[in-house]
Amino acid sequence: MKPKRRRLYYVLAGMATLGVAAALVLTAFQDNLVFFNSPTDVYERNIQPDTRFRLGGLVVEDSIRRQSDGLTTVFEVTDLIRTVQVSYTGILPSLFREGQGVVTDGSLDARGVFIASQVLAKHDETYLPREVVESLKKSGKWQGQGSGEANAQ
Amino acid sequence: MNLHKFANPARFVRYSTAVFPWLAGATAALLGVGLIWGLLIAPADYQQGETVRIMYVHVPSAWMAMFIYGVMAVASAVGLIWRHPLADLTAKASAPIGAGFTAVALVTGSLWGQPTWGTWWVWDARLTSFLILLFLYLGYMALWQAFEDPRRGARAAAILALVGFINVPIIKFSVDWWNTLHQTASISSFQGPTIHISILIPLLIMGLGFTTYYFTVLIMRVQREILSRKIRSLRLFQVQPGDGRVEATPQRG
Numbered sequence: 331m332k333p334k335r336r337r338l339y340y341v342l343a344g345m346a347t348l349g350v351a352a353a354l355v356l357t358a359f360q361d362n363l364v365f366f367n368s369p370t371d372v373y374e375r376n377i378q379p380d381t382r383f384r385l386g387g388l389v390v391e392d393s394i395r396r397q398s399d400g401l402t403t404v405f406e407v408t409d410l411i412r413t414v415q416v417s418y419t420g421i422l423p424s425l426f427r428e429g430q431g432v433v434t435d436g437s438l439d440a441r442g443v444f445i446a447s448q449v450l451a452k453h454d455e456t457y458l459p460r461e462v463v464e465s466l467k468k469s470g471k472w473q474g475q476g477s478g479e480a481n482a483q
Numbered sequence: 484m485n486l487h488k489f490a491n492p493a494r495f496v497r498y499s500t501a502v503f504p505w506l507a508g509a510t511a512a513l514l515g516v517g518l519i520w521g522l523l524i525a526p527a528d529y530q531q532g533e534t535v536r537i538m539y540v541h542v543p544s545a546w547m548a549m550f551i552y553g554v555m556a557v558a559s560a561v562g563l564i565w566r567h568p569l570a571d572l573t574a575k576a577s578a579p580i581g582a583g584f585t586a587v588a589l590v591t592g593s594l595w596g597q598p599t600w601g602t603w604w605v606w607d608a609r610l611t612s613f614l615i616l617l618f619l620y621l622g623y624m625a626l627w628q629a630f631e632d633p634r635r636g637a638r639a640a641a642i643l644a645l646v647g648f649i650n651v652p653i654i655k656f657s658v659d660w661w662n663t664l665h666q667t668a669s670i671s672s673f674q675g676p677t678i679h680i681s682i683l684i685p686l687l688i689m690g691l692g693f694t695t696y697y698f699t700v701l702i703m704r705v706q707r708e709i710l711s712r713k714i715r716s717l718r719l720f721q722v723q724p725g726d727g728r729v730e731a732t733p734q735r736g
Contacts, residue, residue: 334564334565334566337563337564338564341560341563341564341645344645345645345648348646348649349649352649352653356653356660360661363608363660363661364608364661364662365605365607365608365661365662365663365664366662366664368662386662422601423599423600423601424598425530425531425599425600425601433664448601448602449601450600450601450602450605450664451599451600451601452600452664452666453530453531453599453600453666454666454677455666455667455668455669455677455678456669456677456678457528457535457538457669457677457678457679457682458528458529458678458679458682459526459527459528459529459679459681459682460526460527460528460529461526462529462679463529
């Protein structure tokens, strides 16, 4: 076999081996590579109180309640199958609103309420000018994220 | 087609010198039009407002960072298998450009993340794998410098570039394989873009401008590498054997 041909096969074999190795590693660490758990995961895995994890999902319509202290917000996060109640004390990101995807960091308390220490807004992959969204909403064809008004802090 | 005809360094210098002014002109025109269109004319986004304009630099930078790594990996494989010096030089010359685009994508992404997500940085799969890309570029550049003999450096760096290439599909599909804070791709070939045409056009112009910028700088850098190799071999040629200053490593097949 010519050296060039041999080197070609070595490189191809090396890349294939590395690819398989990487795929195996990534599959094995699947659970650690996800950034957040859905409400369904919370129920299925029976996550215990005071275990720190990230909870992600959509903010349920009409679920946002401001507490009397003026800083704490209680809302529900859903993956459209299960729902978890979240309580957060602090300033919310400007994109936070009903129907918006959020990722919260914290742990469950004894009552099963998720006490969040951080709330991040998840942005979707849709980029549209305001006028287009307004005309879509007018014609009733709007199906996008965040049907509520943006949270004006 | 005989590819070696195009891979001859002298011929490369001749052709690339002819193409260079056109590429440089196209870069200036595309970036000028793209920046003005993106920053001044394109509409604000319905959710992000004016923050969306960061995307016109962020997204093309990220595209280029991955594209250039792909070029580097292919050039490294060609250099490794067919031992073609021009392929090694292309890979070597690409690395700092790619590292620059990676850094720009990371910084602009962080500036966008703070007002939109509410955080500068998170360790999700997309952001982490992209940071690894920056380290791969930096490691690749360092490895070249670690060898006295450029041919051995080229070989070691080529292996690193190929091993690191595994990271590129991981970056690309990280947002689909795992849930991440980073959004999924807006421009995918299957469903059509989820980006309005008025925002998409300036983005694509910027993407083209960044691409021609890469090739413009690549030509400059490869030509410079060829010249410095020429100077090096001329120096080695001038040093006559026997005058005690010989430090040349003779060609080994």
